[in-house]
Amino acid sequence: xxxxxxxxxxxxxxxxxxxxxxxxxxxxxxxxxxxxxxxxxxxxxxxxxxxxxxxxxxxxxxxxxxxxxxxxxxxxxxxxxxxxxxxxxxxxxxxxxxxxxxxxxxxxxxxxxxxxxxxxxxxxxxxxxxxxxxxxxxxxxxxxxxxxxxxxxxxxxxxxxxxxxxx
Numbered sequence: 001x002x003x004x005x006x007x008x009x010x011x012x013x014x015x016x017x018x019x020x021x022x023x024x025x026x027x028x029x030x031x032x033x034x035x036x037x038x039x040x041x042x043x044x045x046x047x048x049x050x051x052x053x054x055x056x057x058x059x060x061x062x063x064x065x066x067x068x069x070x071x072x073x074x075x076x077x078x079x080x081x082x083x084x085x086x087x088x089x090x091x092x093x094x095x096x097x098x099x100x101x102x103x104x105x106x107x108x109x110x111x112x113x114x115x116x117x118x119x120x121x122x123x124x125x126x127x128x129x130x131x132x133x134x135x136x137x138x139x140x141x142x143x144x145x146x147x148x149x150x151x152x153x154x155x156x157x158x159x160x161x162x163x164x165x166x167x
Contacts, residue, residue, distance in 0.1 A: 003107040003126050004099050007134075011099060014134060015092045017158040018048055018141045022084050024153050025144070030078040034150055041147050042078025048140050049084040050074035052091035055133030058125060059098040063112035066120075095133070 022045055030042025039047070057064060057071055064071070078084060107126040114120055121128060145155045145162075154164035161167060 003104050004102045007099055007126075007129065008096070010134060011096060014137055014141075015052070015096070017156070018137055019085065019088055019092075020156040020158070021141050021144050021148070022049055022088055023081065024148055024156065025078075025081055025084065026151065026153060027081050029151060032147070032151065034147065039143075041144075041151075043076045044140060044144050044147065045081075045084050046074070046076040046078050046087070048137065048144055049088040050076070050091055051137050051140065052088070052095040052133065054136075055129055056091065056095040056098050058111055058129050058132060059095070059102055059106075063114070065114050065116065067114075067116035099129075 025041065025045040030040060030045075032041045033039065053071075053074060061070070074087075102125075107129075108124050110122060111125040111128040112119065112122045113128065113132070121131070123131070141158070145158070148155050155162045157165040157167055
């Protein structure tokens with residue numbers, strides 16, 4: 001199997017899980033937050049909805065300098081659940097297509113992530129994708145699941161049963 005084929009198995013499961021969590025975000029609580037230092041629920045939902053664009057950029061661009069990015073930053077304004085899901089579906093389709101087309105050689109090329117002269121990471125594209133797409137998505141999807149729980153909204157079973165949903 002190629003690196004992309006292995007990643008696609010994880011990608012499909014992770015994307016499905018994230019979509020199921022976004023489907024449950026209430027439209028009437030975009031400003032809700034569990035703590036003053038926490039991201040608002042609507043913004044967090046949009047971060048999850050658009051995060052796969054970053055995975056797409058890792059696969060398509062030679063690197064990224066956040067201080068001088070060629071890519072437009074995603075608008076994280078929550079308008080509606082339908083809008084969040086549409087943006088998620090678009091980002092997921094772009095990212096999946098780019099991943100499907102990636103050769104092992106392409107995945108092993110270095111990908112530099114920086115903010116101006118400050119280097120955040122400089123790893124293979126494969127490792128960068130795992131860290132900044134997969135790991136980041138799993139982290140924020142789980143965080144959004146906690147927000148659901150704190151608002152008495154049933155949490156979907158993701159990597160095993162939840163208190164609200166069995167497989």
